[in-house]
Amino acid sequence: MNNHQPHLRTVNVIRYVTPLREGGSLPAIAEADDEFLYVLKFRGAGQGPKALIAELIGGEIAHLLGFRVPELVFANLDEAFGRTEPDEEIQDLLKASVGLNLALHYLSGAITFDPTVTTLDEKLASQIVWLDCLLMNMDRTARNTNMLMWHKELWLIDHGASLYFHHSGLNWEEQALRPFSLIKDHVLLNQATMLEQVDQEFKVLLTEERIRSIIALLPEDWLTERSFESAEEQREMYARFLTIRIANSSIFVNEANHARETVI
Template structure:
């Protein structure tokens, strides 16, 4: 399970994107970038953060620790910003925090070459999870102590905003990698695909999906229980990873055209 901490102090809003994340201090004395279930993107953004972030971690990527953060709405009384107050009140209970990386810098493709292997692996992960938010304009990558760290996966798995047609249909979605920040660096995808596909089996998927709190999956239209929703996510990944994986061929074609 993810660790659970309690927010003790709201430090400052991070006015990036539409979800208005904030920097908070918790009872373990840690600092976390807090993603709120009461934000406009709702709890499904938090589900995507957990599923994609923890899947990435198990595939060898660097991802800040994810924790569950309990928020007392009374904390909002000390905030002068009415928008922040309202967000804290709407987000009472369990939210998601990402370990704050002090001194980290945004990834600059002009300043750091990540290497062909990391670039190809990251493009593969984003295509698998339908993460549309990793462009050169908004890489959602940090550089900390010389290493590349993955952040902000709330826009991934966008099919879960409308389950029409089922997860198997969602698995056929194409992925446009022409704007991906890693495209200029990526090596070939055949060996990367073979290696990573072998790792994403039923046990790993179950392990990752069990990290999502039941309350973020409850009352999903068309599903009786949170476990039914987890099974649908697992079905999506299983179908998307089934041979021949046309989205991998599309990645290679995009890379070849760029080269």
């Protein structure tokens, strides 16, 4: 059993290296004061803090379940950091992102997972599909796998498109009980033949206590949804959404199995 205790280090960004013109979060490679490079996700990007919330929750749940995920860190951006940036778009992004952002350790030399080159075993494929059903992660398709091969091992990245229900109102209780219809487009669906076994194993690991310990990591100033009276109430929504969804995982497991049988 994975005894990973959720904890994120905090680093200070000291150098903006290069933008990565991909995704709604407009990430960039940046250097921090620990001398490591990170893929930096900005709170001031289009989807705001919610993309960072999904990234943190998704990445830490994946880590808890034993997947290889680049280390997540809080990345502090000083108010003076963007003043010398010549690109106006980037300068505006930096100004809007002062304070705590989120960053992933940069896997230098990693290559994008290609399913035509690398075949995963059915157990691992089933584990990834189960995770993405739980998180409602729409962004693991053949066009954009969001998986990397690094030192001949598979790494999961970019969970910012998960939990998309939080962009569209307060029907989270209804959403928690919905199947994940977009699983039909998952790059690994055809190989995911062991979902029932994975379901039993992962539900043992994902206790309510562990879910709440991950949710507790969310910084208060990311929790700015006006529909909630407090940051704590918004945290409670995420915790309850996930615990309800895990308790009713047969809904999304059955949907995934049906989708796989349909496309085979």
